[in-house]
Amino acid sequence: MRQNNSARGKLKALDKFWGRAASPLKKRLSSLSPRFWGLGGLAGLLLILTLDLQGKAGLTSFQITTVIFTLALGIRLQRKQFFHQPSPPILQALGGLLILGTLTLSYGNFASLSPYALPLLLGCGWALIAVGIKKLAQYWQEFLLLAILTIPVEYLVHPLNNTLGISQGMAKFSTFLLWYVGFNVSNQNDYIILPSRATWIDPHCTGVATMLWMLQLAILFLALFPTSVFQKILVPTVALGLVVIVNGIRLAFLAFFAAHYQNLFDYWHSDNAQVFSTIPVVLFGWFCYKMIDDG
Numbered sequence: 669m670r671q672n673n674s675a676r677g678k679l680k681a682l683d684k685f686w687g688r689a690a691s692p693l694k695k696r697l698s699s700l701s702p703r704f705w706g707l708g709g710l711a712g713l714l715l716i717l718t719l720d721l722q723g724k725a726g727l728t729s730f731q732i733t734t735v736i737f738t739l740a741l742g743i744r745l746q747r748k749q750f751f752h753q754p755s756p757p758i759l760q761a762l763g764g765l766l767i768l769g770t771l772t773l774s775y776g777n778f779a780s781l782s783p784y785a786l787p788l789l790l791g792c793g794w795a796l797i798a799v800g801i802k803k804l805a806q807y808w809q810e811f812l813l814l815a816i817l818t819i820p821v822e823y824l825v826h827p828l829n830n831t832l833g834i835s836q837g838m839a840k841f842s843t844f845l846l847w848y849v850g851f852n853v854s855n856q857n858d859y860i861i862l863p864s865r866a867t868w869i870d871p872h873c874t875g876v877a878t879m880l881w882m883l884q885l886a887i888l889f890l891a892l893f894p895t896s897v898f899q900k901i902l903v904p905t906v907a908l909g910l911v912v913i914v915n916g917i918r919l920a921f922l923a924f925f926a927a928h929y930q931n932l933f934d935y936w937h938s939d940n941a942q943v944f945s946t947i948p949v950v951l952f953g954w955f956c957y958k959m960i961d962d963g
Contacts, residue, residue: 707798711742714767714794718786721774725783729877729945730821733884734787737817740888741791741810755800763796788818809891816887821880828880829871839869841912842919851924860923867923875915878945882907882952889956899959906955910948918944 715738722731755763770789791814795804804811829835835858843855846862854861858869886907890900918941925933 707794710797711738711794714790717771718790721786722783727783729881730783733817733881736885737787737813737888740892741813743892744810745807755797759800760797763793763798766793766796784818784820786818788814813888813891816884819880819884821877824880825871825874825876828876829874834874834876835869835871838874838912838916838919841916842869842923845916845920846923853923860919862923862927865927867926869919873919873922875911878915878948879908879911882911882948885949885952893960895959903956903959907948907952910951910955914944914948914951 715734718734719731722734767790770786770793774783774786788811791811795807795811799807839858839860840855843853843860846853846860852863856866860867860869883904886904890903895903918936922933922937925936
């Protein structure tokens with residue numbers, strides 16, 4: 669009996685604790701208007717449809733970026749109390765037509781670049797419904813984030829590589845790493861040359877797409893958290909530096925495997941190499957966390 673009474677007492681205390689802890693959240697949720705939940709539900713539906721279209725186009729990394737940007741935009745809009753600013757009915761109708769037209773074109777396969785344009789077009793339609801035209805200027809930063817999200821990263825790989833010579837730079841860096849650890853290696857343009865084999869650095873293997881993705885995440889971080897001028901320079905620099913270092917190590921391994929272990933080269937030159945794209949993101953997340961924690 670004593671044990672039962674003790675257990676009941678603990679349960680009552682725990683229930684009382686959670687009741688007090690959840691009370692502010694309950695008050696906050698109860699204070700939100702039906703309009704907020706309606707706009708939030710519409711945003712969630714548009715996100716699901718966007719992810720579906722991006723998935724059909726095979727844009728997995730774009731899906732991840734879209735989710736991250738959407739969460740960040742939601743945080744920014746919540747801070748601005750956007751749901752207290754109703755839009756005129758005519759603008760709500762125009763926003764609905766823009767959303768309907770965008771989805772019709774996307775699912776009808778009339779626009780090949782629609783997966784990239786979706787976030788901006790649907791965001792504009794949602795904004796017309798939420799706040800109208802007169803107050804859109806107050807949300808220019810959110811539209812800038814949407815515009816950055818819609819950049820077709822994959823289509824910029826070759827132009828940026830041809831302009832900046834990234835393949836040659838990464839080949840030189842990976843050659844240096846191999847030389848530093850004792851290999852007989854040389855470099856010529858975008859080739860890493862070992863005694864038994866020369867490995868060509870393809871533009872898509874240079875990490876340009878990952879660099880652009882990391883820059884998107886860096887800009888998103890700067891938009892969410894207050895930072896100094898030095899930190900605004902440091903954050904994108906660290907984002908790019910992490911990609912260069914990790915991908916340089918990856919290319920050095922691939923050149924060595926190509927010369928000595930073809931089976932390992934084939935393994936790490938496939939989708940199994942996604943881990944090398946994940947490492948910079950994890951390290952960058954840790955860096956941003958430390959910056960916030962120390963700031």
